[in-house]
Amino acid sequence: MAIILDHVSYVYEKGTAMEMAALKDINLVIPDGQFIGLIGHTGSGKSTLVQHLNGLMNPTSGHIYYNGEDIGEDGFNKKKLRNDVGLVFQYPEHQLFEIDVFSDVCFGPKNMGLSEKEVQLRAYEALKRVGLEDDYFYQSPFDLSGGQKRRVAIAGVLAMKPEVLILDEPTAGLDPKGRDEILDQIATLRKETGITVILVSHSMEDVAKYVDRIIVMNQGSIMYDDEPRKVFRHYRELEEVGLAAPQVTYIMQAFREKGYLVNTDVITIEEAKNEILRVLK
Amino acid sequence: MLRDITLGQYYHADSAIHRLDPRVKLVTTLLFIVSLFIINNFIGYIVAGLFLIFLIKLSKVPFRFIVRGMKAIVFLLVLAVVFNLFLTPGETVFSFWKLTITKEGIRLAAFMAIRLIFLIIGSSLMTLTTTPNQLTDGMEKLLSPLNKLHVPVHEISMMMAIALRFIPILLEETDKIMKAQIARGADFESGNLIKKAKSLVPLLVPLFLSAFRRANDLAMAMEARCYRGGENRTKMKPLLYHKQDAIAYGIAWLYVVFCVYFGRIFTL
Numbered sequence A: 001m002a003i004i005l006d007h008v009s010y011v012y013e014k015g016t017a018m019e020m021a022a023l024k025d026i027n028l029v030i031p032d033g034q035f036i037g038l039i040g041h042t043g044s045g046k047s048t049l050v051q052h053l054n055g056l057m058n059p060t061s062g063h064i065y066y067n068g069e070d071i072g073e074d075g076f077n078k079k080k081l082r083n084d085v086g087l088v089f090q091y092p093e094h095q096l097f098e099i100d101v102f103s104d105v106c107f108g109p110k111n112m113g114l115s116e117k118e119v120q121l122r123a124y125e126a127l128k129r130v131g132l133e134d135d136y137f138y139q140s141p142f143d144l145s146g147g148q149k150r151r152v153a154i155a156g157v158l159a160m161k162p163e164v165l166i167l168d169e170p171t172a173g174l175d176p177k178g179r180d181e182i183l184d185q186i187a188t189l190r191k192e193t194g195i196t197v198i199l200v201s202h203s204m205e206d207v208a209k210y211v212d213r214i215i216v217m218n219q220g221s222i223m224y225d226d227e228p229r230k231v232f233r234h235y236r237e238l239e240e241v242g243l244a245a246p247q248v249t250y251i252m253q254a255f256r257e258k259g260y261l262v263n264t265d266v267i268t269i270e271e272a273k274n275e276i277l278r279v280l281k
Numbered sequence B: 001m002l003r004d005i006t007l008g009q010y011y012h013a014d015s016a017i018h019r020l021d022p023r024v025k026l027v028t029t030l031l032f033i034v035s036l037f038i039i040n041n042f043i044g045y046i047v048a049g050l051f052l053i054f055l056i057k058l059s060k061v062p063f064r065f066i067v068r069g070m071k072a073i074v075f076l077l078v079l080a081v082v083f084n085l086f087l088t089p090g091e092t093v094f095s096f097w098k099l100t101i102t103k104e105g106i107r108l109a110a111f112m113a114i115r116l117i118f119l120i121i122g123s124s125l126m127t128l129t130t131t132p133n134q135l136t137d138g139m140e141k142l143l144s145p146l147n148k149l150h151v152p153v154h155e156i157s158m159m160m161a162i163a164l165r166f167i168p169i170l171l172e173e174t175d176k177i178m179k180a181q182i183a184r185g186a187d188f189e190s191g192n193l194i195k196k197a198k199s200l201v202p203l204l205v206p207l208f209l210s211a212f213r214r215a216n217d218l219a220m221a222m223e224a225r226c227y228r229g230g231e232n233r234t235k236m237k238p239l240l241y242h243k244q245d246a247i248a249y250g251i252a253w254l255y256v257v258f259c260v261y262f263g264r265i266f267t268l
Helices: A046-053 A077-085 A101-111 A116-129 A146-158 A176-193 A206-208 A230-231 A235-240 A247-257 A269-280 B022-038 B044-060 B064-086 B103-129 B134-150 B153-183 B193-199 B201-224 B243-265
Strands: A002-014 A020-031 A037-039 A061-066 A085-088 A164-168 A197-202 A211-216 A221-225 B092-096 B097-103
Touching: A002 A046, A020 A197, A020 A221, A037 A046, A037 A206, A046 A085, A046 A164, A046 A197, A046 B097, A077 A085, A085 A146, A085 B153, A101 A116, A101 A146, A116 A146, A146 A164, A146 A176, A164 A176, A176 A197, A197 A206, A206 A230, A211 B097, A221 A230, A230 A235, A235 A247, A247 A269, B022 B044, B022 B103, B022 B134, B022 B243, B044 B103, B044 B243, B064 B097, B064 B103, B092 B103, B097 B103, B134 B153, B153 B201, B193 B201
Parallel strands: A037 A197, A037 A211, A085 A164, A164 A197
Antiparallel strands: A002 A020, A002 A061, A211 A221, B092 B097
16 A cells, blocks of 8 residues: 555646646655655755645646555545645645634544544644643634644644645744754654655755655656665765755765775764764774 | 636736837727727727737737636626626517517627627736736836825835735735645535635635735835835836837827727728
């Protein structure tokens, strides 16, 4: 059971002067339970790609299969698909609308036609998952801080209990503490529930230590699709397309150039420390 | 779906029409609209139609783009045609149950349809070939004599410029919010009228909030650049008439003369 993209292309404003190919012949297999980082520079097509995964956008050509069914086929239940593939947009806090936090989180599960009790249970669970304290539940979402609003918005999607969770730049505009908290919570959620998570970002640093696989997009095509360590070996090519490897990669490269035989395939600061200590001993 | 609205959407191309001074385009559009109501025979409308085709060809805007704006007025068009067709007294041509179609009715309905269609195409052509900034600049300059009557011309045109500027932004925003809510299982299409109206709440609340947020940011940004209204404000690109503008005015007036001549003399 997985999501499969088969030669998917998408063209904006086809047939006009503004015509622009956003996706060019994308082939991907996303197996269940994987934690994926989708990286790309602004305008590389990553947001367009994720909107295809839950049927909000339809490919100009090519097919997308979810659990073996073609989602572009007539009669395919898109509503069900959107319940299964939860998408958190960029700046999701801009989509809050209810009078209090709790009702806003209830919106998703309520649309699924669940019972009142189930809806509330899910909303409560979701809010707990994102680490929001009970005191905030009945406040207006507009009175919360930016980071809290973001969490409420993410909870709004989590409450639908998706099998695949896609987050489009979930840490954009947050301070480092807020960023780490949200990413840690997502990692915990994945560990506990085993769902597939796709994290869209333009920062390698953010995703490096969490994900199993990195997909790098550039100008509508897939540039690299591999384990983080292997992707970072191409740090020079990544720089050319406006991306960068994590800072530790550069430090390790510098060590290597100075003649220290360190292993450059490290991702986290912790690993880098151990590696340097090992060589210096 | 929301991208169908052409009004206020500039189509970039390099053409004689695009290069004209916005004042010429505004005045010509106005003359054209007035001419549509002066004309009262079909020969006049043929002249107007040819003029329009000439302008469209000259503007290099694909015809498809111009027609896209028509979708919005289909309902109005049908309504106007139906009312004129059935409610004009005169010589009966066809009668069915309580409805009668008269010769005058057919004529009036046809005129009304032509007028509406030409009106929309004509004004879309102007907005498609003129950027909102040029448009309001032109408007401001044309209306500047009203300043003496203490009409805040600059403020009005600034408001218009901002409003026009925000149309595509808000459309995009609407699209984005709609998608986000659809992703959360919202349904904007099915159900009766009340249910549909209710389903708009998750769309409208964030949209209004975003509009206010943007307005606030813009006001702040303008103040940070020392904006304080129109008095003594100079322009980076002042509007100046060139030779081509004089020619365009000539053509526009020639058209008016033709229209009045053909459009009033004959009775067809």
